[in-house]
Amino acid sequence: MEVFYYLVFGGLSMVVALLELSKTSKDLVTTSSAFTSFKNNYLVVYSLMMAGDWLQGPYVYFLYSQYGFSKGDIGRLFIAGFGSSMLFGTIVGSLADKQGRKRACVTYCITYILSCVTKHSPEYKVLMVGRILGGIATSLLFSAFESWLVAEHNKRGFEPQWLSLTFSKAIFLGNGLVAIISGLFANFLADNLGFGPVAPFDAAACFLAIGMAIILSSWTENYGDPSESKDLLTQFKVAAVAIASDEKIALLGAIQSLFEGSMYTFVFLWTPALSPNEEEIPHGFIFATFMLSSMLGSSIASRLMARVTLKVESYMQIVFVISSATLLLPIITNFLVTPSTEKGRTISFGGCILLFGFCTFEACVGIFWPSIMKMRSQYIPEESRSTIMNFFRIPLNVFVCIVLYNVNAFPITIMFGMCSIFLFMAAILQKRLMVVSDSHRSKSQDWALKEKDVETEPLNI
Numbered sequence: 059m060e061v062f063y064y065l066v067f068g069g070l071s072m073v074v075a076l077l078e079l080s081k082t083s084k085d086l087v088t089t090s091s092a093f094t095s096f097k098n099n100y101l102v103v104y105s106l107m108m109a110g111d112w113l114q115g116p117y118v119y120f121l122y123s124q125y126g127f128s129k130g131d132i133g134r135l136f137i138a139g140f141g142s143s144m145l146f147g148t149i150v151g152s153l154a155d156k157q158g159r160k161r162a163c164v165t166y167c168i169t170y171i172l173s174c175v176t177k178h179s180p181e182y183k184v185l186m187v188g189r190i191l192g193g194i195a196t197s198l199l200f201s202a203f204e205s206w207l208v209a210e211h212n213k214r215g216f217e218p219q220w221l222s223l224t225f226s227k228a229i230f231l232g233n234g235l236v237a238i239i240s241g242l243f244a245n246f247l248a249d250n251l252g253f254g255p256v257a258p259f260d261a262a263a264c265f266l267a268i269g270m271a272i273i274l275s276s277w278t279e280n281y282g283d284p285s286e287s288k289d290l291l292t293q294f295k296v297a298a299v300a301i302a303s304d305e306k307i308a309l310l311g312a313i314q315s316l317f318e319g320s321m322y323t324f325v326f327l328w329t330p331a332l333s334p335n336e337e338e339i340p341h342g343f344i345f346a347t348f349m350l351s352s353m354l355g356s357s358i359a360s361r362l363m364a365r366v367t368l369k370v371e372s373y374m375q376i377v378f379v380i381s382s383a384t385l386l387l388p389i390i391t392n393f394l395v396t397p398s399t400e401k402g403r404t405i406s407f408g409g410c411i412l413l414f415g416f417c418t419f420e421a422c423v424g425i426f427w428p429s430i431m432k433m434r435s436q437y438i439p440e441e442s443r444s445t446i447m448n449f450f451r452i453p454l455n456v457f458v459c460i461v462l463y464n465v466n467a468f469p470i471t472i473m474f475g476m477c478s479i480f481l482f483m484a485a486i487l488q489k490r491l492m493v494v495s496d497s498h499r500s501k502s503q504d505w506a507l508k509e510k511d512v513e514t515e516p517l518n519i
Contacts, residue, residue: 060404063343066413070350077357089223093216097224099276100207101231103163106269107199108232110170112240113262116342117248121255125180135189137459142193144455150194152293154444155282159206160273162444166198167270174263177256201447208435208443209280219366221435225428226360233427234353238346245342282441297445306437306498309491311450314430316484317378319457320385320477321423326461327473328416331388332409334470339405344413351417355424362425363432370429371492377429378485381422385478387415389471433491 089097122132154162169191176188211221244258251257301307328348333339362373395408405413438446461473 062410063340067347067350070347070354070417074350074354074357089220093220096214100224101228103269103272104203104228104232105236106265107203108236109240110262110266111199112237113244113258116241116244117255117258121177124255131182133462135185137462138186139189139193140455140458142190143197144452146194148197148448148452150198152445152448154202154205155293155442158279158281159202159209159444160277160279162198162202163206163273164270166195166202167266170195171263171266174259177259197448197451201444204431205443206280209440213280222363222428222432225431226356226363229424229427230353230356234349234356234424237349241342241346282443293442293445297442297449300439300442300446301449305494306491307446309487310433310437313484313487314450315453316480317426318454320480322458323461323473323477324419327470330470331412332405337405337409347417348420351420352424355421356428359425359428363428370432371488371495374429375485375488377422377425378481378488381419382478382481382485384415384419385474385481387412388474392471
C-alpha cells in the first residue's frame with residue numbers, strides 16, 4: 059500500500075483527535091446525570107445496530123459473486139432491497155407510530171437477523187427474500203430509532219438543545235468509529251481467520267441480538283398518536299396532508315431526498331472513479347478513510363450545533379454548496395488532468411485529487427446526518443413522525459433503483475454531474491427553508507406579543 063493512503067488517513071486522524079481534544083466550554087453543553095445515562099444507553103444500542111449494518115456492507119456483493127451470480131443478477135438483488143425499502147418498509151415504518159417505536163426497533167433486529175441467516179443459502183430465491191427483509195430493516199433503522207429517541211427525550215422533559223448532543227455523538231460513533239471497526243473486524247473474520255464471506259453476517263446477527271436484548275430490558279414504549287384509533291390508510295393521509303400543508307416539512311423532505319440520493323449514488327461511483335483503468339486501490343482502507351472523514355464532519359457538527367445563536371438552516375446551505383463542488387471534481391479532472399492509459403497501476407495523480415475531494419464530501423455527509431436529524435425534530439409533528447420520515451425515503455429509493463438499473467448507460471462524469479446539480483438544488487431549497495422558518499418564527503413571536511398586550515391592557519369600565 060502506498061504511503062499516500064497512510065498520509066491521508068493519518069492526517070485525518072490527527073485533525074479529528076485535535077478537534078475532539080480542543081473542545082472548550084463554548085463547545086460543551088452542561089447536562090444532567092439523568093440525561094447522560096439516557097444518552098449513553100441510546101448510544102450503546104445505536105452503535106450495536108449500526109455495527110450489525112456496517113459488518114454486512116463490505117461483503118454483500120462479494121458473497122453473491124462467490125455463489126456464482128452475474129453482475130445483472132446481483133444488480134437485481136440490490137434493486138429488490140431498495141424497492142422493498144420503498145414499498146414494504148414504508149408500511150412497516152408507519153406502523154411504528156401506531157404500534158409503538160420500541161416494537162418497531164425490535165422488529166428491525168428480528169428482520170435483519172433473518173436477512174443475515176438467508177446469506178447461508180446459495181439459492182437465488184432465498185437471497186432475494188433476504189434482500190427484501192434487509193430493505194424493510196433499513197427503513198426501520200432510519201426512522202424508528204430516531205422517532206423513539208425524540209419522543210422519549212421530550213417525554214422525560216430534557217432540554218431540546220440536548221437532543222443535538224445525542225444526534226452528533228450517535229453519528230460520530232455509529233457512522234464513523236463503529237463503521238471503521240466493523241470494516242476491519244469483517245475483514246479479520248472473513249480473510250485473516252479464513253471463515254469466509256458469510257462470517258461477517260453471522261457476527262452482525264450476534265450484535266443485533268445483543269442490541270435487541272438491551273432494548274427489551276431497558277427501553278420504554280412510546281407512540282405517535284395513541285389517543286386516536288387510526289388505520290394505516292388514515293395515517294398515510296394524515297402524513298400526506300402534513301407534508302402538503304406545511305412548506306417546511308415538504309422542503310425538508312425534498313432536501314433529504316436530494317442529498318441522500320446523491321450520497322447513495324456516490325457509494326456506487328467512487329470505486330470506478332478512483333480506478334478507471336483498473337488501478338490497484340485498497341478498497342477497505344479507502345472505505346475506512348471515508349468513515350474517518352465522516353467522523354470529522356460529525357465532530358464539526360457538534361461544535362456548530364452547540365452554538366445557540368447559529369442556526370442549522372444557515373450553515374447547511376454552505377455544506378450543500380461544498381458537497382456539490384466536490385462531486386464536480388471528476389468532471390474537472392477529466393478535462394484538466396491527462397488520464398493514464400496503463401492498466402493495473404497504482405492510483406493516478408487525478409485519482410489522488412479525487413480522493414481528497416471525496417473525503418471532503420464524506421465530511422459533509424458527517425455534518426448532514428446530525429443536522430438533518432435536528433431539523434426533523436423541529437419540523438416533523440410527533441404523531442406522524444415515523445410515517446413522514448418513511449415518506450421522505452420513497453423518492454430516494456426510486457432514484458437509487460433507477461441509477462442501479464442504468465448504471466452502465468451513462469458515462470461516470472454525467473452521473474457525478476447529475477449528483478452535483480441535485481446537491482446545488484438542495485442548497486437552494488435549504489435557503490428557502492430558512493426564509494420560511496424565520497417568517498413563521500417572527501409571526502409566532504408577533505402573535506405572542508399581541509396576546510400579551512391584550513392580557514396586560516387595562517379595562518375601561
